Amino acid sequence: xxxxxxxxxxxxxxxxxxxxxxxxxxxxxxxxxxxxxxxxxxxxxxxxxxxxxxxxxxxxxxxxxxxxxxxxxxxxxxxxxxxxxxxxxxx
Amino acid sequence: xxxxxxxxxxxxxxxxxxxxxxxxxxxxxxxxxxxxxxxxxxxxxxxxxxxxxxxxxxxxxxxxxxxxxxxxxxxxxxxxxxxxxxxxxxxxxxxxxxxxxxxxxxxxxxxxxxxxxxxxxxxxxxxxxxxxxxxxxxxxxxxxxxxxxxxxxxxxxxxxxxxxxxxxxxxxxxxxxxxxxxxxxxxxxxxxxxxxxxxxxxxxxxxxxxxxxxxxxxxxxxxxxxxxxxxxxxxxxxxxxxxxxxxxxxxxxxxxxx
Numbered sequence: 001x002x003x004x005x006x007x008x009x010x011x012x013x014x015x016x017x018x019x020x021x022x023x024x025x026x027x028x029x030x031x032x033x034x035x036x037x038x039x040x041x042x043x044x045x046x047x048x049x050x051x052x053x054x055x056x057x058x059x060x061x062x063x064x065x066x067x068x069x070x071x072x073x074x075x076x077x078x079x080x081x082x083x084x085x086x087x088x089x090x091x
Numbered sequence: 092x093x094x095x096x097x098x099x100x101x102x103x104x105x106x107x108x109x110x111x112x113x114x115x116x117x118x119x120x121x122x123x124x125x126x127x128x129x130x131x132x133x134x135x136x137x138x139x140x141x142x143x144x145x146x147x148x149x150x151x152x153x154x155x156x157x158x159x160x161x162x163x164x165x166x167x168x169x170x171x172x173x174x175x176x177x178x179x180x181x182x183x184x185x186x187x188x189x190x191x192x193x194x195x196x197x198x199x200x201x202x203x204x205x206x207x208x209x210x211x212x213x214x215x216x217x218x219x220x221x222x223x224x225x226x227x228x229x230x231x232x233x234x235x236x237x238x239x240x241x242x243x244x245x246x247x248x249x250x251x252x253x254x255x256x257x258x259x260x261x262x263x264x265x266x267x268x269x270x271x272x273x274x275x276x277x278x279x280x281x282x283x284x285x286x287x288x289x290x291x292x293x294x295x296x297x298x299x300x301x302x303x304x305x306x307x308x309x310x311x312x313x314x315x316x317x318x319x320x321x322x323x324x325x326x327x328x329x330x331x332x333x334x335x336x337x338x339x340x341x342x343x344x345x346x347x348x349x
Contacts (some may be wrong), residue, residue, distance in 0.1 A: 031103075031134045031162065034296030034316055048296070049316045052107040080319050083115035087095065087324040090289055090309050 013039050016070055020044065020063055030059055035076065043071035049079045092328040093195045094248050095122065097153075099322040100129025100293020101314040103162060104143040112147050115321030120152035123324060124193040128181075129293035129313050130160025130204060130254025137166050141175035149179030154191055156182045158202040160254035160294060184252065186236030188244045195328055199246030201285075203237040205255030205292070206230045208275030215271060234277030241285035248327050251282045251290040251308075260302025261312035262295045279304045288327050 017037045024035045032055070035048035046063070050056050056076045063072055097119055102112065119126060128148065133140035136159075148155050163172055173183045182189055184202030191198045208215050208230035217227040241251055256262055256274030265273060273295050282290045283306030290304065293314040300317055302310040313323055 028135060031165070033162075034101075036297070051103050051111070051315070054107045079315055081111045081115060081315075081321045083118050084318075084320045084322065084324055087326050088311075089326040 013044070016067060017044060020046075020067065023062065023066060024059060027062055030055070030062055032059065035059065040073075043073040045073045045075055047075050049077045051079060053078055092247060094124050094193050094198050094327045095195075096125055096127055096198070096250065096289075096291075096325045096327065097123045097322040098127040098129060098252075098291050098311070098313040098325065099315055099318065100254065100291075101131040101160065101296060101316065102128070102144075102147075103131055103134050103315075104147055105134045105140050106143060109143050109147055112321050116148065116151055119322075123153060124195065124198055125154045125156060125191055125200070126151065126322065127200065127250070127252050127291055127313075128155065128157035129252060129291050130158045131162040131293060131314075132157060132159065132176075133163050133172065135165040136163040136168055136172055138168055138171040138175055141168075141172040145175055145179030145181065148181060149176075154182070155180065156184060156189060156200050156202065156252065158184050158252050158254055159204050161204075164204075184240070186233075186240055188240040190244055190246045196247035197245070199244035199249045200252055201237060201240035201244055201249070202252035203233050203240065203278075205237070205253040205257070205278050206233045206275060207255060207272040208277065209271030210259045210274070210276045213270070214276060230275045231277055234275065234281045237278060238281035238284050241281060241287060248289075249285060249287050250327075251278075251285075251287050253278055253290070253292045254294050256292045256295055256298070256310075256312065257282050257290050258302045258304055258310050261292065261298050261300065261310055263299040264297045265295050273298070279306075279310075282306070282308050282310075289325060 020037050024030050024032050038045045132144045176183050186203050188201035206229050215227050217224050257278035283304050287308045290310045296316040298312045
């Protein structure tokens with residue numbers, strides 16, 4: 001059985017999505033422009049990559065504080081910072 | 092003549108990130124001629140965050156050349172940020188350039204932060220409200236400064252360093268709707284108006300690595316979320332001995348990096 005969001009309850013998802021997107025950039029504790037908010041049937045999914053696990057946790061905490069009733073799912077990774085294994089030669 | 096350049100952008104340093112890049116950066120001396128930083132070095136552009144950048148990227152034993160990004164402007168502390176980076180030996184470019192005397196030749200790097208505006212046929216115009224005209228004039232003035240800086244350098248290999256993108260190619264993966272906030276064609280025009288060998292930029296976290304200007308100059312998006320490693324390394328100049336080459340990709344020849 002598929003769960004459906006009740007379109008009659010709370011603000012339309014599109015506005016929530018927009019507000020989260022701006023929150024992630026404009027909240028000084030987050031300041032991330034590279035996080036994508038994707039609506040699915042079950043939740044708003046946050047995609048993207050950040051520079052530390054601390055930043056990922058802070059994003060989820062801030063969004064949960066601001067939208068306690070919105071189901072949020074996270075797929076945010078921490079970017080690897082290892083030395084490269086190849087060089088690229090350019091003409 | 093061979094010149095090797097390491098490059099990364101969008102490292103967004105703060106205290107929680109200090110030390111993550113350093114082990115890989117320690118491999119640079121003796122391996123590359125310079126490290127280029129393509130803007131968004133900090134999260135909010137504070138002096139304290141700039142000190143983190145100085146700690147991570149300073150004293151490396153290779154020249155470090157940077158432009159700032161939009162994040163580095165957020166707290167209106169640009170002079171303090173630039174001062175802190177320069178105290179650590181990092182050269183910060185904004186409408187100017189530098190020439191490095193490398194063993195393989197003279198490497199010229201001209202840099203500017205750049206700005207948005209969009210790409211040919213889908214761009215903002217200098218028309219209408221004062222706010223709109225101010226936006227587009229910021230774009231054109233920035234591109235003009237890059238053009239002048241590129242054409243002023245006397246060097247063997249010329250590299251353009253920006254934060255915003257000069258072509259749409261390297262934005263592939265980003266929503267089309269936000270392309271005008273990610274770069275502008277005028278930066279590409281500036282790159283093409285000089286004998287540029289390579290254009291490096293950041294800013295587009297969901298973009299892609301490789302592109303080319305209409306004039307045929309290679310463009311690389313080195314935003315950290317795109318390259319997913321501490322930095323990328325580019326070799327310019329003479330072709331590698333084919334026996335050294337591990338594989339051939341569309342954008343160039345790959346060889347092992349150690």
